[in-house]
Amino acid sequence: xxxxxxTLALLLGTAAAMAQEPAAPPPQSTPQAAxxxxxxLPADDQAGGLxxxxxxxxxxxxxxxxxxxxxxxxxxxxxGATDTLGRQLSDIVANDLxxxxxxxxxxxxxxxxxxxxxxxxPAFDYWRGTxxxxxxxxxxxxxxxxxxxxxxxxxxxxxxxxxxxQGFVVPPADWRRAGHKCxxxxxxxxxxxxxxxxxxxxxVSETGPKGKxxxxxxxxxQDGANHRFLTNGQSIVLTxxxxxxxxxxxxxxxxxxxxxxxxxxxxxxxxxxxxxxxNLTFAPRFSPDGRWILFSMAVGGNTDIxxxxxxxxxxxxLTNSPGIDTGGSYSPDGSRIVFESDRSGGQxxxxxNADGSNQQRISFGGGRYATPVWSPRGDLIAFTKLAGNFxxxxxxxxxxxxxxxxxxxSDEGPSWSPNGRVITFYRSGRGASGAAQLWMxxxxxxxxxxxxxxxxxxDPAWGPLxx
Amino acid sequence: MTKLKTAILIGTATLALAGCAKKxxxxxxxxxxxxxxxxxxxxxGGPIGSGVAPGSDADFQRSxxxxxxxxxxxxxxxxxxxxAILDSQAEWLQRNPNVRITIEGHCDERGTREYNxxxxxxxxxxxxxxxxxxxxxxxxxxxxxxxxxxxxxxxSDEAAYAQNRRAVTIVxx
Numbered sequence: 001x002x003x004x005x006x007t008l009a010l011l012l013g014t015a016a017a018m019a020q021e022p023a024a025p026p027p028q029s030t031p032q033a034a035x036x037x038x039x040x041l042p043a044d045d046q047a048g049g050l051x052x053x054x055x056x057x058x059x060x061x062x063x064x065x066x067x068x069x070x071x072x073x074x075x076x077x078x079x080g081a082t083d084t085l086g087r088q089l090s091d092i093v094a095n096d097l098x099x100x101x102x103x104x105x106x107x108x109x110x111x112x113x114x115x116x117x118x119x120x121x122p123a124f125d126y127w128r129g130t131x132x133x134x135x136x137x138x139x140x141x142x143x144x145x146x147x148x149x150x151x152x153x154x155x156x157x158x159x160x161x162x163x164x165x166q167g168f169v170v171p172p173a174d175w176r177r178a179g180h181k182c183x184x185x186x187x188x189x190x191x192x193x194x195x196x197x198x199x200x201x202x203x204v205s206e207t208g209p210k211g212k213x214x215x216x217x218x219x220x221x222q223d224g225a226n227h228r229f230l231t232n233g234q235s236i237v238l239t240x241x242x243x244x245x246x247x248x249x250x251x252x253x254x255x256x257x258x259x260x261x262x263x264x265x266x267x268x269x270x271x272x273x274x275x276x277x278x279n280l281t282f283a284p285r286f287s288p289d290g291r292w293i294l295f296s297m298a299v300g301g302n303t304d305i306x307x308x309x310x311x312x313x314x315x316x317x318l319t320n321s322p323g324i325d326t327g328g329s330y331s332p333d334g335s336r337i338v339f340e341s342d343r344s345g346g347q348x349x350x351x352x353n354a355d356g357s358n359q360q361r362i363s364f365g366g367g368r369y370a371t372p373v374w375s376p377r378g379d380l381i382a383f384t385k386l387a388g389n390f391x392x393x394x395x396x397x398x399x400x401x402x403x404x405x406x407x408x409x410s411d412e413g414p415s416w417s418p419n420g421r422v423i424t425f426y427r428s429g430r431g432a433s434g435a436a437q438l439w440m441x442x443x444x445x446x447x448x449x450x451x452x453x454x455x456x457x458x459d460p461a462w463g464p465l466x467x
Numbered sequence: 468m469t470k471l472k473t474a475i476l477i478g479t480a481t482l483a484l485a486g487c488a489k490k491x492x493x494x495x496x497x498x499x500x501x502x503x504x505x506x507x508x509x510x511x512g513g514p515i516g517s518g519v520a521p522g523s524d525a526d527f528q529r530s531x532x533x534x535x536x537x538x539x540x541x542x543x544x545x546x547x548x549x550x551a552i553l554d555s556q557a558e559w560l561q562r563n564p565n566v567r568i569t570i571e572g573h574c575d576e577r578g579t580r581e582y583n584x585x586x587x588x589x590x591x592x593x594x595x596x597x598x599x600x601x602x603x604x605x606x607x608x609x610x611x612x613x614x615x616x617x618x619x620x621x622x623s624d625e626a627a628y629a630q631n632r633r634a635v636t637i638v639x640x
Contacts (some may be wrong), residue, residue, distance in 0.1 A: 278609075301591075340582070370581075386578075459580070
């Protein structure tokens, strides 16, 4: 059964056929079908038709129509009635695409009610009368085995043709993920970029006065839904980051007044201390293969970068400078590490080989540079620039092409979306009442928006795309 | 020793307040929490009849110039003012040889989180190393860095930042 895995189904029949044949055979679930990212898009050529520009930042967002998804039969499910789900799913798709900054969903008043047979036979005459260049239609169906099937179809309005179709079979608890997968399908087909909406963020929830702030680990979907606290706030917790397999989170905790790095197992809910010694350990991050944890350890006032097996064991030292070396992050292939060091007198960004050799400074733009993170695409390093304001920026791994994306009093702690197109970070306010909040910004720097959280938030870390 | 020093400091403060002193001390000592006559009754094991347990953190706090030293922006060196404070701490610690302490390192909020953890560790260790050089056994001292997680002044201005860049000595137990 598909209790935990979101299953991709290739939609083979037409909606008309399905309408005549409500008991249509369940969608295929082949081995590839369990891994949507590897599945071939069944629609026609990738080259032709509508293309959305992701580089410019000055071009207008593409108008897109996302009408309510109909259901062949209204059925009550643990996630709600299928007709209600159809409305909510189209909202999820619209919100994701709007939040990307690349699309403007038509307002509800500009949409038409779409019947089930119309899902695969769009009323192009109507849609050509709107501003929409693209059209997303879909449906929700409750299956006999308790799962839901969400169909997702993308059309080019002016060419009047289908661009891609996909179906997702989900347990009711994962219904929102089907919406994110549909939005990912649309986004990828129209931009040529890899998807990122079906992903989660782990962060530190903050409440209380600045002098004794209560901090708790929390996890949520990237749009803020399905929010859940992981720790109770008795100990200060900082800098959580996902394991590549998303089954655990590495973070730093002040448990027992011994600030050190822990791995939190999402399945059991139990934390495990990683390095068993009396030294301060912090700034942890997994290697891309999950076998190692890169971290910083302070010994007698001197901080260097180490790595340790993610199972624990004896740390291996990678840097050996009298300054503060911290904030290590692996390149996506695991062969290089980017980190910050104040060995030159102030914080600057350096790269080195994974074994610690070949350390080279790459930031020379004036001011201090901190918190470097290697993009999952490998092409950029995100950082915090400290020069008056704290700002989020990016540069190439060799140090060129610096571009600052935000400008606020205190933006800090970038973390990449799974596709390397968007960065989440936290923004702090001034003074005793100054709270921290989570934000995201895309690589154009134009599309900046806050991520809703129940309380304040800091140290966001974006997880990988979910399988 | 402490008795003599306290008396001198109070005398200096009185002179300064009276406007008769040519040379003011760089920083006035904190106002005494007890009257001079009570503070004068310090016996070998600590103050007598004050309700403060000898060797306790309360005893430490009222006996030393301050439990807190401060640092410059992005600095961790022990300046002359901090030296005088740590000297008074070392003195008390030598008179209370069974007491263990922890030294907290703190930073202002105008630094990135992970760097501040390392900088707080540097500051706590700078204080520890100074006390060790004054004869306090390192085995009696632990350090903990709070980075910028526990500011004492909550404003976002240089006056608040200066207060928050600190190392605080706390008597354990």
